[in-house]
Amino acid sequence: MTSLISPATSDRAAKVMLWVSASISILTLLFILGYIVVQGLPVLTLSFLLESPRLSGAEGGILPAIVGTFCLMLVTLLSAVPIGIGAAIYLAEYAHEGAVTRIISFGVECLAGIPSIVIGLFGYAFLAIYLGFGFSILSGGLALMFMILPWIVRVSEESLKAVPSGLREASFALGATKWQTVSRVVLPTAIPGITTGVILGIGKAIGETAVIMFTAGSSLLMPTSLFDPVRALPYHLYILASEGISDKMAYGSSVVLLVMVLVINLAAVAIQRHYGRHHVRN
Amino acid sequence: MSEIEIESRNLDLWYGSAQALKEITMAMPEKKVTAIIGPSGCGKSTFIRCINRMNDLVKDCRITGELLFEGTNIYGNSVDAVELRKKIGMVFQKPNPFPMSIYDNVAYGPRVHGLRNREELDRIVEESLKASALWNEVGDILDRSAIDLSGGQQQRLCIARTLAVKPKVILFDEPCSALDPISTAKIEDLINTLKHDYTIVIVTHNMQQAARVSDHTAFFLLGELVEFGKTKQIFELPEKKSTEDYITGRFG
Amino acid sequence: MKTNERIIELLLFLSAATAVTIVALIIIFLLKEGLPVLVKVGIIDFCLGMKWNPIAIAGEPSYGIFPMIVASFYVAIGSLIIAVPLGLACAVFLAEIAPSWARSILKHAIELLVGIPSVILGFVGLVLLVPFIRDHFGGWGFSILAGSIILAIMALPRIISISDDAIRSVPREYKEASLALGATHWHTIRKVILPSARSGIVAAVILAMATSIGETMAVLMVVGNTPILPTPIYDILDPVRPMTSNIVLEMSYATGDHASALFATGIVLFIVVAVLNVISHRALKSKMGTRR
Numbered sequence: 001m002t003s004l005i006s007p008a009t010s011d012r013a014a015k016v017m018l019w020v021s022a023s024i025s026i027l028t029l030l031f032i033l034g035y036i037v038v039q040g041l042p043v044l045t046l047s048f049l050l051e052s053p054r055l056s057g058a059e060g061g062i063l064p065a066i067v068g069t070f071c072l073m074l075v076t077l078l079s080a081v082p083i084g085i086g087a088a089i090y091l092a093e094y095a096h097e098g099a100v101t102r103i104i105s106f107g108v109e110c111l112a113g114i115p116s117i118v119i120g121l122f123g124y125a126f127l128a129i130y131l132g133f134g135f136s137i138l139s140g141g142l143a144l145m146f147m148i149l150p151w152i153v154r155v156s157e158e159s160l161k162a163v164p165s166g167l168r169e170a171s172f173a174l175g176a177t178k179w180q181t182v183s184r185v186v187l188p189t190a191i192p193g194i195t196t197g198v199i200l201g202i203g204k205a206i207g208e209t210a211v212i213m214f215t216a217g218s219s220l221l222m223p224t225s226l227f228d229p230v231r232a233l234p235y236h237l238y239i240l241a242s243e244g245i246s247d248k249m250a251y252g253s254s255v256v257l258l259v260m261v262l263v264i265n266l267a268a269v270a271i272q273r274h275y276g277r278h279h280v281r282n
Numbered sequence: 283m284s285e286i287e288i289e290s291r292n293l294d295l296w297y298g299s300a301q302a303l304k305e306i307t308m309a310m311p312e313k314k315v316t317a318i319i320g321p322s323g324c325g326k327s328t329f330i331r332c333i334n335r336m337n338d339l340v341k342d343c344r345i346t347g348e349l350l351f352e353g354t355n356i357y358g359n360s361v362d363a364v365e366l367r368k369k370i371g372m373v374f375q376k377p378n379p380f381p382m383s384i385y386d387n388v389a390y391g392p393r394v395h396g397l398r399n400r401e402e403l404d405r406i407v408e409e410s411l412k413a414s415a416l417w418n419e420v421g422d423i424l425d426r427s428a429i430d431l432s433g434g435q436q437q438r439l440c441i442a443r444t445l446a447v448k449p450k451v452i453l454f455d456e457p458c459s460a461l462d463p464i465s466t467a468k469i470e471d472l473i474n475t476l477k478h479d480y481t482i483v484i485v486t487h488n489m490q491q492a493a494r495v496s497d498h499t500a501f502f503l504l505g506e507l508v509e510f511g512k513t514k515q516i517f518e519l520p521e522k523k524s525t526e527d528y529i530t531g532r533f534g
Numbered sequence: 535m536k537t538n539e540r541i542i543e544l545l546l547f548l549s550a551a552t553a554v555t556i557v558a559l560i561i562i563f564l565l566k567e568g569l570p571v572l573v574k575v576g577i578i579d580f581c582l583g584m585k586w587n588p589i590a591i592a593g594e595p596s597y598g599i600f601p602m603i604v605a606s607f608y609v610a611i612g613s614l615i616i617a618v619p620l621g622l623a624c625a626v627f628l629a630e631i632a633p634s635w636a637r638s639i640l641k642h643a644i645e646l647l648v649g650i651p652s653v654i655l656g657f658v659g660l661v662l663l664v665p666f667i668r669d670h671f672g673g674w675g676f677s678i679l680a681g682s683i684i685l686a687i688m689a690l691p692r693i694i695s696i697s698d699d700a701i702r703s704v705p706r707e708y709k710e711a712s713l714a715l716g717a718t719h720w721h722t723i724r725k726v727i728l729p730s731a732r733s734g735i736v737a738a739v740i741l742a743m744a745t746s747i748g749e750t751m752a753v754l755m756v757v758g759n760t761p762i763l764p765t766p767i768y769d770i771l772d773p774v775r776p777m778t779s780n781i782v783l784e785m786s787y788a789t790g791d792h793a794s795a796l797f798a799t800g801i802v803l804f805i806v807v808a809v810l811n812v813i814s815h816r817a818l819k820s821k822m823g824t825r826r
Binding site for chain 3: 107125
C-alpha cells in the first residue's frame with residue numbers, strides 16, 4: 001500500500017478523530033441533560049410536586065404519578081428481591097451441573113432478552129385478565145418484576161460467587177449445615193454487591209414505560225389499594241408529550257424522573273464505595 | 283501407648299477417574315500430634331480432608347475402604363458429616379476468618395449449634411481466645427473486624443474458632459504456609475500446648491516443622507503411604523530409601 | 535434439621551425456576567392470544583402482507599405487518615450505522631489512548647446515559663430532533679432518521695462498554711509485538727487490536743440491534759406511525775411504524791381479531807429479538823472458545 005501520508009501523521013490524525021468521537025458522545029449527553037434541566041427546572045415548584053393534576057395534567061402537579069411510581073417500585077422490590085436472591089443462591093450454591101441447571105440459567109438469559117413491550121403484553125393477558133388483577137399496582141409491579149428479575153439474579157449470583165470459597169470451607173469445618181453456611185457467612189459477605197445490584201435494578205424499572213402501559217393503568221387518582229390503577233411518572237410524561245397536553249409539564253416531569261434515577265444510581269455507587277473498603281478478597 | 287483415635291484402613295480415593303489415594307492404612311493415636319509430610323501433590327491434603335469429610339464438597343470424589351473415628355466408620359451410612367465436623371475441627375492453609383467481628387468469629391460455631399445464652403458465649407469466646415494465645419492481643423477489641431488482624435493473628439483466631447466448638451480432633455492443613463517465621467513459631471508453640479487436650483493431625487511441607495511438633499510422622503508419595511512411625515525414627519533412621527531421599531532434601 | 539434443609543433447598547429451587555416459568559408463560563400466553571389470527575390469516579400472509587387495516591369500515595379487515603417488520607429493521611440498522619463507528623471509536627479511545635481523567639469522565643457519562651429512561655430520550659427527540667429535521671431536511675420530521683438517531687444514542691453505551699471489554703481482553707503481547715516491530719499505535723490498533731477483538735465487537739453490535747428492535751418508547755415518539763413502507767424505499771425522511779409502536783398505539787382500543795393481531799405482532803417481535811440474541815451469544819461464546 002502506498003500512501004502519501006506518513007505513518008506518524010496518520011497516527012496523529014487518528015488520535016484526533018478518537019478524541020473528537022469521545023467528545024461528541026459526551027457533549028450529546030450533556031446537551032440532552034442540560035436541555036431538560038434548563039427547561040424543566042422553572043416548572044419545579046412545591047405545588048408541582050405536591051398537587052394533583054388538573055385538566056388531564058395541563059395544570060396542577062404530578063403527585064399521584066409520583067405516588068403511583070413509588071407504589072409500583074414497592075411491589076416490584078418486594079417480589080423481585082426474595083425471588084431473585086433465592087434463585088441466585090440456588091444457582092451459586094446449590095445447583096449441580098446438569099440439564100436442570102442449564103435450563104434454569106437459560107431461562108434467566110431468555111427473560112433478560114425479551115423486549116419490554118412483550119412483557120407488557122404478557123402482563124396484560126396474564127396478570128390483568130387471566131389472573132383478574134385488572135389494571136392495578138399489583139399487575140404493574142409484578143410485570144416490572146418480570147423485567148428486572150434476570151438482572152437481580154445475575155448480579156446476586158456474581159456477588160455470591162465472588163465470596164472466597166475458604167469462608168464456606170471454614171464454616172463447614174465448624175459443623176455448620178449448608179443453609180447455615182449460606183445464610184450466616186456467604187450471604188452477609190455478598191450483601192453489599194447484591195444491594196447495589198438491586199438498587200440499580202430499581203433504577204431500570206423506575207423509568208420503564210412499555211411494561212406498565214397495559215398493566216398498571218393510567219388513572220390520575222390517588223390509589224387506595226393494591227388493586228387500584230395508577231399512572232406512573234414515565235407514562236404520565238409520555239401522555240403529556242405525545243398527546244400534546246403540555247410540554248411545560250412534560251419537562252417538569254422529566255426532571256423529576258431524572259432526579260429519581262440519578263439519586264438511585266448515586267445511592268448504588270455510595271454503597272459500593274462504602275463497603276468496598278471493608279470487602280475481603282485476598 | 284495411648285489409645286487410637288483415628289484409623290484408616292485401605293482407604294482409596296478417586297477424583298473422577300484419577301486415583302489420589304491408594305490403600306492408606308495408618309492409625310493416629312489420641313492426644314498426640316501426627317504429622318503428614320510429602321512433596322506437593324502426594325495426597326497429604328486430600329487425606330486429611332477425608333478425616334472430617336470435607337471431600338464430600340468435591341464433585342466426583344469417590345472413597346472406598348474404612349476411616350474409623352472412635353471405632354466408627356465415618357463413611358458409614360449412619361454418620362452425619364455435619365455432626366462429625368463438630369468433633370473434628372480443621373484449620374486451613376490460608377487464614378480464613380469470616381468478615382465479621384472477632385467475637386462473632388469465635389462464637390460462630392457455638393451459635394450454629396444452637397447456643398444463644400450470652401454469658402455462656404462470652405465465656406466460650408474468652409476461653410477459646412486464651413487457649414489460642416490470642417486473648418492478650420484482642421481481649422479488648424472483640425468487636426473489631428477480624429479482617430483487620432495480621433495474618434498470624436488471623437490464623438490463631440481460626441484456631442480459637444475451631445476450639446470454641448470443643449472438638450476432639452483438630453486437623454491442620456499446612457497452617458503456617460502463608461505466615462512469617464515469628465507467627466509460625468507462635469502457632470507451633472500453640473500446637474505443642476494443644477496436644478495435651480486434643481488429638482492433632484498436621485499436614486506440612488516443612489520437614490523441620492514436622493520434626494519439631496509431631497510425635498508420629500507419615501510420609502506420603504504419589505498417593506501412597508510410604509512410611510509411618512515415630513517422628514524420631516522417621517527422621518533419624520528411615521526404613522525406605524525414598525523417605526530418606528525426601529528428608530535429606532534430594533527431591534521435593 | 536435435615537428436613538429443614540430440604541425445605542429450604544426446595545424453596546430456593548422454586549425461586550430459581552421462576553424465570554423459566556415466566557418465559558414459558560410468556561410463550562403460552564402470546565400463542566394463546568396471537569395464534570387465532572395467525573391461523574386465520576396465515577403466518578406467511580401475516581408477516582409478508584403489505585396492508586394493515588384492522589378496523590375496516592367496509593369489507594374485510596386486513597392484517598399484514600411486513601411494512602412494520604421492515605420499519606423495525608430499518609430504524610435499528612440506521613441506528614447501528616450511526617452508533618457503531620462512534621461507539622467503536624469511543625471504545626478504542628477508552629481502552630487505548632484516554633488519559634485517566636478523560637477515561638473516568640467518559641465512563642461516568644456512559645453510566646449516566648444508560649440510566650436515562652427511554653421515554654425521556656423520546657421526549658427530547660420529539661421536542662428537539664423532530665422539528666430540527668423538519669426545518670432542515672424537510673418532510674414531517676417524524677422519520678426513520680429521527681428514530682435511528684434516538685436509538686443510536688441508546689445503543690451507544692452498550693456498544694462502548696462491550697467493545698471496551700473486548701479490546702481490553704486482547705492479550706498485551708499482541709500489542710507489544712506490533713509496537714516492537716515499529717508499527718505506530720494507530721496501525722497497531724487497526725491491524726492487531728481491532729481484528730483480535732472482532733468477535734466481541736460483533737456480539738456487541740448484534741446485541742445492540744436486538745435491543746433497538748425491541749425498544750418501544752423512544753422510537754414511538756419520533757418515528758411517526760404510518761403502517762406503510764417508505765416511498766421511495768430509501769427515503770429516510772418518511773415516517774414509519776415499527777412493530778413495537780404498532781402494539782402500543784392500538785392495544786388500548788383493540789378487541790377481537792385486532793387485539794389478537796397485536797399479540798401476533800408481539801410473537802414476531804419476540805422471535806426476531808430471540809434469534810438476534812442467540813446469534814450474539816454464539817459470537818461471544820466463540821470468542822471465549824478461541825481464547826482458552
